[in-house]
Amino acid sequence: xxxxxxxxxxxxxxxxxxxxxxxxxxxxxxxxxxxxxxxxxxxxxxxxxxxxxxxxxxxxxxxxxxxxxxxxxxxxxxxxxxxxxxxxxxxxxxxxxxxxxxxxxxxxxxxxxxxxxxxxxxxxxxxxxxxxxxxxxxxxxxxxxxxxxxxxxxxxxxxxxxxxxxxxxxxxxxxxxxxxxxxxxxxxxxxxxxxxxxxxxxxxxxxxxxxxxxxxxxxxxxxxxxxxxxxxxxxxxxxxxxxxxxxxxxxxxxxxxxxxxxxxxxxxxxxxxxxxxxx
Numbered sequence: 588x589x590x591x592x593x594x595x596x597x598x599x600x601x602x603x604x605x606x607x608x609x610x611x612x613x614x615x616x617x618x619x620x621x622x623x624x625x626x627x628x629x630x631x632x633x634x635x636x637x638x639x640x641x642x643x644x645x646x647x648x649x650x651x652x653x654x655x656x657x658x659x660x661x662x663x664x665x666x667x668x669x670x671x672x673x674x675x676x677x678x679x680x681x682x683x684x685x686x687x688x689x690x691x692x693x694x695x696x697x698x699x700x701x702x703x704x705x706x707x708x709x710x711x712x713x714x715x716x717x718x719x720x721x722x723x724x725x726x727x728x729x730x731x732x733x734x735x736x737x738x739x740x741x742x743x744x745x746x747x748x749x750x751x752x753x754x755x756x757x758x759x760x761x762x763x764x765x766x767x768x769x770x771x772x773x774x775x776x777x778x779x780x781x782x783x784x785x786x787x788x789x790x791x792x793x794x795x796x797x798x799x800x801x802x803x804x805x806x807x808x809x810x811x812x813x814x815x816x817x818x819x820x821x822x823x824x825x826x827x828x829x830x831x832x833x834x835x836x837x838x839x840x841x842x843x844x845x846x847x848x849x850x851x852x853x854x855x856x857x858x859x860x861x862x863x864x865x866x
Contacts, residue, residue: 588617589762590618591619591692592695594697595698597627602699604729605699608727608729608739608861610666613671615740615766618671618694620671620672621689622659622663624677625678626679626680655677659675663675686722690724691723695724695727698728699728700728700858725863730859742767742828743764743767743833745804745834746820746833749774749778752835752865760833764799770796771827771829772796772807773808774809775809776811805827809823818857830861831861832863834850834864835864
């Protein structure tokens, strides 16, 4: 079970959905909730090398303090109403660095889906991408759209490609998978001949899942031609009524490890159910 869950409390349009999801998860796992409020983007102007009129600077600081107090009051009220143990943290500095650091003292971090970049050629990673690849803990991403079930995690789609990150995700998601009732294992563009060559038995994954106390798996194979890996994952989740996706997060290239590419980026932009990423 998860014993300590970190929650990004940044003020955005998905804050309420994110808080509700974290509270429901903490209730199911009897976990302590750690709310993390990072300085808004406006804090980038609070440096000596940026010319900001004193009056405007004072107004910005005042606004941030008011928002911080309101967020803290709301978080503690909701946590106590759910009879949860909760702590409030307001770290300074980079939001990505602060969230990643706090996540390492918890079992899981809950964040929101990244906003769509202004243009497809955007180079800098979003805070979500940066945290996923640097936290060292699984990160549960809550989408902006789609139904959020109180029992999210009962029907899980696990993305399996035989790789290290997928194996890590399967282990990181253990507290959720042991409470699930259905587990669909999706392999996109499977390579059965490779497994056979390596003397992997057809039921090795099923055997592992059974040994861990996971539900009996339903293995599904899909091709990516014409749709892409990301869309194949989303389509399968919809076809089988899954309310959570579990997968390893993959980087676009060795040179730019911090930019998520391929399926991971597609899912972050188009997700309609929560996704637990492990890297």
